[in-house]
Amino acid sequence: MEFSSKLLENAVNEMSQLPGIGKRTALRLVLHLLRQPDTQTFQLADALSKVRAEIKFCKSCHNISDKDICEICENPKRQTDIICVVEDIRDVMAIENTSSFKGLYHVLGGKISPMDGIGPQDLTIKALVEKVKKGTVKELIFAMSPTMEGDTTNFYIFKQIQGMDVATSTIARGVAAGNELEYTDEITLGRSIVDRVPFEASLKS
Amino acid sequence: MEFSSKLLENAVNEMSQLPGIGKRTALRLVLHLLRQPDTQTFQLADALSKVRAEIKFCKSCHNISDKDICEICENPKRQTDIICVVEDIRDVMAIENTSSFKGLYHVLGGKISPMDGIGPQDLTIKALVEKVKKGTVKELIFAMSPTMEGDTTNFYIFKQIQGMDVATSTIARGVAAGNELEYTDEITLGRSIVDRVPFEASLKS
Numbered sequence: 118m119e120f121s122s123k124l125l126e127n128a129v130n131e132m133s134q135l136p137g138i139g140k141r142t143a144l145r146l147v148l149h150l151l152r153q154p155d156t157q158t159f160q161l162a163d164a165l166s167k168v169r170a171e172i173k174f175c176k177s178c179h180n181i182s183d184k185d186i187c188e189i190c191e192n193p194k195r196q197t198d199i200i201c202v203v204e205d206i207r208d209v210m211a212i213e214n215t216s217s218f219k220g221l222y223h224v225l226g227g228k229i230s231p232m233d234g235i236g237p238q239d240l241t242i243k244a245l246v247e248k249v250k251k252g253t254v255k256e257l258i259f260a261m262s263p264t265m266e267g268d269t270t271n272f273y274i275f276k277q278i279q280g281m282d283v284a285t286s287t288i289a290r291g292v293a294a295g296n297e298l299e300y301t302d303e304i305t306l307g308r309s310i311v312d313r314v315p316f317e318a319s320l321k322s
Numbered sequence: 323m324e325f326s327s328k329l330l331e332n333a334v335n336e337m338s339q340l341p342g343i344g345k346r347t348a349l350r351l352v353l354h355l356l357r358q359p360d361t362q363t364f365q366l367a368d369a370l371s372k373v374r375a376e377i378k379f380c381k382s383c384h385n386i387s388d389k390d391i392c393e394i395c396e397n398p399k400r401q402t403d404i405i406c407v408v409e410d411i412r413d414v415m416a417i418e419n420t421s422s423f424k425g426l427y428h429v430l431g432g433k434i435s436p437m438d439g440i441g442p443q444d445l446t447i448k449a450l451v452e453k454v455k456k457g458t459v460k461e462l463i464f465a466m467s468p469t470m471e472g473d474t475t476n477f478y479i480f481k482q483i484q485g486m487d488v489a490t491s492t493i494a495r496g497v498a499a500g501n502e503l504e505y506t507d508e509i510t511l512g513r514s515i516v517d518r519v520p521f522e523a524s525l526k527s
Contacts, residue, residue: 118415121387124376128372131362132366135355136354146340147370148410148411148412150340150370151374157339161337161339161340163367165336166363166367167332168327169364172327175326181326182326207353210324210325
């Protein structure tokens with residue numbers, strides 16, 4: 118792509134480093150910004166620089182936070198003896214949206230994935246194990262995505278805390294609400310039969 | 323969407339103002355930046371601010387440029403008496419890529435579109451008409467996209483320069499290279515028969 122301006126080329130190149138944004142999309146976005154009042158661009162640039170420079174991670178759960186301890190960990194109404202282990206902050210947001218969990222979180226910051234060069238030492242697993250070692254945690258809920266990497270990560274943590282006095286559980290896998298049975302994959306469907314729940318219990322939720 | 327950090331929320335909000343980028347995508351992009359070395363974010367922010375603050379538009383053709391007159395207008399090898407009228411800078415880039423045009427451009431900066439509140443006064447049509455009035459331009463090539471708005475814009479300019487000593491042409495419309503005849507829409511196909519070219523002439527290109 119030939120640009121008539123170095124400034125434009127530079128902006129497009131930087132923009133196209135973002136995942137899922139190619140050169141053409143980057144050019145479209147930059148040209149859009151050029152047509153808008155300049156304050157929009159400056160606010161965007163400022164917000165990005167600020168979040169990158171000043172962002173903190175909660176020292177307890179590693180969730181993104183403006184303070185040293187995040188609002189969830191700080192909240193006295195939350196149960197501190199049950200910890201939900203998630204991959205990243207988006208999962209915290211998704212679970213918080215359901216309003217069905219009142220414990221604390223532990224954000225791993227990724228999942229074990231040898232293909233991407235991510236090992237246990239790149240995640241916050243050590244801090245989680247230390248937390249469990251203290252003995253105040255009664256239950257760990259593994260809430261990783263049901264993929265190969267998610268399962269590996271769950272299993273790795275499970276091995277690390279073996280012998281410690283903590284219960285472990287994993288989020289239920291089954292047919293999603295609104296899905297047709299005939300289009301559900303066999304692993305999920307099989308699992309949903311093995312893990313069936315008493316009908317009366319299912320009426321409560 | 324509930325954020326655990328105001329800084330993050332702010333960055334996501336600014337990012338999601340870009341066209342085609344919703345809140346979820348914006349969050350994914352910002353979280354990606356947070357995982358990268360901070361220089362990447364700072365370079366992106368800097369490049370965007372710079373291009374917005376310092377960008378110039380060529381005083382002659384209104385193409386984006388780092389200088390007052392762009393490289394194409396400055397180039398002594400280009401034919402100055404033939405002007406290709408395009409909607410925006412991306413069209414200049416697309417036509418330059420074909421290497422088949424050696425004249426100058428005139429970038430309108432949009433197309434007449436009452437639906438979007440864009441009238442002739444929002445485009446650089448007046449400057450184009452002034453250019454033609456000087457009498458040095460022999461031919462105007464209308465190279466707008468073949469849409470209702472593109473056609474309207476072409477026709478508006480055509481009316482403005484009527485009576486002046488300048489030839490006008492429009493880019494050929496027809497079946498695109500590699501397209502199957504049976505899937506070509508009827509307007510295009512009809513046009514391609516009316517505007518047929520001598521077979522020998524078609525062998526040259």
